[in-house]
Amino acid sequence: MLRTVLPSLLRRCLLGAPLQELVTACSCSSLQAAGSSSAAQRWGQQQRQQQQRSHAAAFHTSTSTAHGHSSDEDEGAETISVTFVSEKDGSETTVKAPIGKHLLEVAHDNDIELEGACEASLACSTCHVIVEDEEFFHRIPEPTEDELDMLDLAFGLSETSRLGCQVIATKELDGLRVKIPSATRNFYVDGHVPKPH
């Protein structure tokens, strides 16, 4: 076991894996040893996600070496504040959204887990978000029939649901809070998952 572990441990160290990551991995396993493996997985996953987010944040604060996520047009563009809330684990991430970009783009630019299967072509409903505040919901221009037709199929449809790829950041939406629905919060005792209608 040591033979397989040391090389991978060394590899991680050589690749500059932060001590944080190694500590996570070890703590994860000791939680497992304690018998709560699902808690270990969730905790480990949360740690990984937080690390990813802090990596992403670090990435974005360095303007001189920024590449990949933020384009040149974003430099100096006016932005608003948008908060994504994950229904899966309750975590919140507040980001700067350039005015004119849609929420799916903004989410992906900030490594937020919002699916976009059809890549913003109104051919799916995976970027479904729920606007937390009704007042903000009404500030967003009304959805087209095409958007409503796709929303009809979204999982966990609500009164303030929108497709993320159709919500464009405007000044009026500064402070917007949207929730990303998750099926895993909805599990019944027998494992039944409600079907999208």
Added chain:
Amino acid sequence: MLSPLRASVASLVRSYSSCAKQLAVCIVGSGPAGFYTAHQLLKLYGEDVKIDILDRLPTPFGLVRTGVAPDHEDTKNVTNQFTRIAQDPRVNFFGNVNVGRDITLDEIRKLYNAVVLAYGAESDRKLNIPGENSHGVHAAREFVWWYNGHPDQRDLPVDLSRVESVAVCGIGNVALDCARILLRPVSELASTDIARHALKQLQHSKVRQVQLCARRGPVQAACTAKELKELVSMPSIAVHAQPSQLAVSEADQAQMKATRLKRRIYELISNAAVAEKPGASRDLFFQFYRNPAEIIADADNQVQAIRVEKTQLVADPVRGTVAVGTGEYEEYPVQLVLKSIGYKSLPLPGVPFDDRQGVVPNAAGRVLTGVGAAADSTVPGLYVCGWLKRGPTGIIGTNLTDAEETVASMAQDYAMISQAPTAAAGGAGLQQLLQSRSVAVVDYAAWEQLNAHEVNQGQQQGSVRVKCAAWDELLRAAGMALPHVQAM
């Protein structure tokens, strides 16, 4: 001072080693269910998982390639995400590997910590009416595979130059796809990835009418608004629906009030039925409350008409609204019948199968030991996702939440499945076994070669891609050495 330090380092390394154990997972099926399962596993386990995705076709993506209609290119954008997953160093694609023929499920289970069955539904529900086996009667799935270039339906015996009227049984999105492909001006299809043999037939097609036969009414229709709107708003198609068939009951009205989707479907049909289409050259007839009762064939056993029984709706406590026959019949002369009444999964030897529902019995994605078994009577290390798990319903995105559930079950079972003995670690063992049987595995690089060939052919012919639609064509373009293939 040194000894306690060494002891704590040793324990650190020891505890890290049991956590760093690699989970080897095999996913059987590379459609949305398979890829979303891989996606969830990668998110959950990071570097500690290796995933092998198998498919019996040399091409990945399942129904995204062989089911989504050629004129719905945007819906296929999801393959970009699937490509990124497949290109991940933790993921390997094994195409042209048939579980059951090239390797058994038992052999796979010995090589992996966990196996996820995600091979969908490759068979069909039957009408079970006289004349169903006449020539010219096909499952919609077969027709869709035919126009989408699936190698198993390359030789579907259909001749559209001898067909004027078509009956499509069913009114889900697949039924609408069939109607639309048959009625759309063929010039609009030339630049799509429609199979070339289908395009040729459509260019010589005599089809002028499609009868869309639905057992129940417009409010019970299973299709969705986007697809219906697309079909009924085409300027070249005149839409017909008898006013008597558009009458709605109180129960129907209540449903329409409660659900926007139902209202939309009803509005789209009733508005289209009265719309003027001066330029229309083809006709679409909605036939509601019409249950197929018999297929009438000529002396050569070629279909010449479909007989339907008029129905009325009855409320059923278990099944909701049910259609019952009234004893009154109608006949439509047709030369092609497409049955679009539901896909059905095929059983895999060694895996419990619920023949009535057409699914693998499971609890939250854990395969159960038999139909009706208790939720904790599970087959260790065996999981299911997608249509094989919940039946052939929903859209591509439905598999996202489905995969979340299955992977959550796997995560809960982590302690058990990570301890499972593996004879040879996953992919290496699989590769060895397949090689010893001379199976021509199409890995992702080979698929990318095939993909580039199809796109290149498309560029030359003015379309998105030209699909290879025959087995040997596919394997040759993927760079497989085939001893029996003749030189072109």
